[in-house]
Amino acid sequence: MSRLRVALAKGRLFEPSVARFRAAGIDPAGDAGRRLLIPSSDPGIEFLVVKPADVPVYVESGAADLGITGTDVLRETGADVLEPLELGFGYCRLVVASPAQGRYPQLEGGITPRVATKYPRLAQAHFAAAGRPVDIIQVNGSVEVAPLLRLSHWIVDLVDTGNTLRANGLVERETILECGAVLVANRASQKLKLEAYLGVMERLEAVGR
Amino acid sequence: MLNLPAATPPGALDLTGDAAKRRRALQRAAVSVLERAGYEELLPPTFEYEDTFLRAGGSGVAERLLRFPDRDGRVLALRYDFTSSVARIAATTFTGASLPLRLSYSGRVYRQEPERGGRPRETLQVGAELLGDGSLEADVEVVRLTIELIRSAGLEDFQVNLGHVGVLAPGLAALEEPVRAQVRRWIDRKDRGGLTRALADRTGDAASLLHLPFVIGRRDALEAALGTTPVTAVEGLRHLLALDDALGPGEQSHVVYDLGEVRGLDYYTGVHFEVFVSGTGRAAGAGGRYDELMGRFGRPMPAVGVSIDLDAIAEVPW
Numbered sequence A: 001m002s003r004l005r006v007a008l009a010k011g012r013l014f015e016p017s018v019a020r021f022r023a024a025g026i027d028p029a030g031d032a033g034r035r036l037l038i039p040s041s042d043p044g045i046e047f048l049v050v051k052p053a054d055v056p057v058y059v060e061s062g063a064a065d066l067g068i069t070g071t072d073v074l075r076e077t078g079a080d081v082l083e084p085l086e087l088g089f090g091y092c093r094l095v096v097a098s099p100a101q102g103r104y105p106q107l108e109g110g111i112t113p114r115v116a117t118k119y120p121r122l123a124q125a126h127f128a129a130a131g132r133p134v135d136i137i138q139v140n141g142s143v144e145v146a147p148l149l150r151l152s153h154w155i156v157d158l159v160d161t162g163n164t165l166r167a168n169g170l171v172e173r174e175t176i177l178e179c180g181a182v183l184v185a186n187r188a189s190q191k192l193k194l195e196a197y198l199g200v201m202e203r204l205e206a207v208g209r
Numbered sequence B: 001m002l003n004l005p006a007a008t009p010p011g012a013l014d015l016t017g018d019a020a021k022r023r024r025a026l027q028r029a030a031v032s033v034l035e036r037a038g039y040e041e042l043l044p045p046t047f048e049y050e051d052t053f054l055r056a057g058g059s060g061v062a063e064r065l066l067r068f069p070d071r072d073g074r075v076l077a078l079r080y081d082f083t084s085s086v087a088r089i090a091a092t093t094f095t096g097a098s099l100p101l102r103l104s105y106s107g108r109v110y111r112q113e114p115e116r117g118g119r120p121r122e123t124l125q126v127g128a129e130l131l132g133d134g135s136l137e138a139d140v141e142v143v144r145l146t147i148e149l150i151r152s153a154g155l156e157d158f159q160v161n162l163g164h165v166g167v168l169a170p171g172l173a174a175l176e177e178p179v180r181a182q183v184r185r186w187i188d189r190k191d192r193g194g195l196t197r198a199l200a201d202r203t204g205d206a207a208s209l210l211h212l213p214f215v216i217g218r219r220d221a222l223e224a225a226l227g228t229t230p231v232t233a234v235e236g237l238r239h240l241l242a243l244d245d246a247l248g249p250g251e252q253s254h255v256v257y258d259l260g261e262v263r264g265l266d267y268y269t270g271v272h273f274e275v276f277v278s279g280t281g282r283a284a285g286a287g288g289r290y291d292e293l294m295g296r297f298g299r300p301m302p303a304v305g306v307s308i309d310l311d312a313i314a315e316v317p318w
Helices: A014-023 A052-061 A071-077 A120-129 A163-167 A187-192 A194-208 B017-036 B050-055 B082-092 B136-151 B165-173 B179-189 B192-199 B204-210 B219-226 B231-246 B310-314
Strands: A004-009 A037-039 A045-050 A066-070 A082-086 A092-099 A114-117 A135-138 A154-159 A170-179 A181-185 B047-049 B067-069 B075-078 B101-110 B122-131 B158-164 B255-258 B271-277 B285-289 B303-309
Touching: A004 A014, A004 A052, A004 A194, A014 A194, A045 A052, A052 A066, A052 A071, A052 A181, A066 A071, A071 A120, A071 A170, A071 A181, A082 A187, A082 A194, A082 B179, A082 B192, A092 A120, A114 A120, A120 A135, A120 A154, A120 A170, A154 A163, A154 A170, A163 A170, A181 A187, A181 A194, A187 A194, A187 B158, A187 B271, B017 B101, B017 B122, B017 B136, B017 B310, B047 B050, B047 B082, B050 B075, B050 B082, B082 B101, B082 B122, B082 B303, B122 B136, B122 B310, B136 B158, B136 B231, B136 B271, B136 B285, B136 B303, B158 B165, B158 B231, B165 B179, B165 B204, B165 B231, B179 B192, B192 B204, B204 B231, B219 B231, B219 B255, B231 B255, B231 B271, B271 B303, B303 B310
Parallel strands: A004 A045, A004 A066, A114 A135, A114 A154, B158 B255
Antiparallel strands: A037 A045, A066 A181, A082 A181, A092 A154, A092 A170, B047 B075, B067 B075, B101 B122, B122 B303, B158 B271, B271 B285, B285 B303
């Protein structure tokens, strides 16, 4: 039987992803630590731990056969992969937020809004679809302080509880995307390693119900 | 300034050494397979009016053409695929020739890639078109030829995933837009959860989409599916079974029947397939029957063909 390599994302999805595989009887051997490749209790499966934004890249290219990622990252990268299973955790929303005091959706004096985000493609597509010109600025972290520092007028960012937004004087204005964790698979390896793929799918589905 | 190296555009390839040798060897082997099979080689132009590629009707072509204006302002495009040019030539130059036509090609095709990283925008292909023969035997001939082309690369660990557009068509036809587009997306992603929620209270042909897209396997998988297939879709399944009957054991071992592919549904009109070679993360070839193609060039006739991506094959360790 062919070996499957599963890409897991560091960060907020890591623990629930590992828990799901554990429940399915696939236990990562030892702690992730600094190792890149981690064997598991199942000789047919090994794990690879990468940055969240890289999971779709690894899976699309075939460097990993399977992966767990958020639909936010997946839609932003536009990776061409299979999405056979919603995992039921990691829920959040990608939203447009702006200062509670400021005007929305128009700024005073016809100024074109600047929007800071880690999701330039999704943000661009959202405003373009509504025919609303904006100036998108890509940042890689601390998005919610951008309006305070006058980097941007608005932000597009992920929201879970909304506490971070409120703490920075921001208000949620529109939801762009409801997100959650999904299992993704490489299109070629789903065909070439079908039996192994179906076996893992069955085990993950069984513990998800 | 003159001492700086000259820049290359993203996605342009310099192939040297073993990379060049391997490709040339693969191309020679494939071309000789096509010659022996009686497929006459054409050398179509590297650029055409963009209309030629758009007219052929493949999905997503408009977004992926590499275009430039001609001196008179008309828009030219680099060769997106060979099939469009071969169809145009077959509809004009070959009007007097007796049917069927067996035509082949090898060379590079040019396609835009998304603007992330510098993925190659040119690909080395070889392929064949069998024009003017709508029979099962013609389908079998092209599937056989496909297997032979991959074998000519010295590879044995590969499979041809074969489907038929007639299998999912009745189920999809029973849905109304925009549900149909969403259902196609779920089938394409193999998202059984999404499909189940959308189709839970459907009956009749639409309900067949809950299981048919997940049918994948050898002959027995098709036979098992016969019992649960809408009457209108049975013909497609029987066609695949008849095709299987015509293949020898050494060919059957490379064929996997896969009813879940929806990407070619607007282009193909009968059997369609993709080739997967162990060691690559993407399809290394594709083909099928497109009986509407030649009509778009003014000379309606059945057509079936295959193209193989030699760059994908060259990446496989051998």
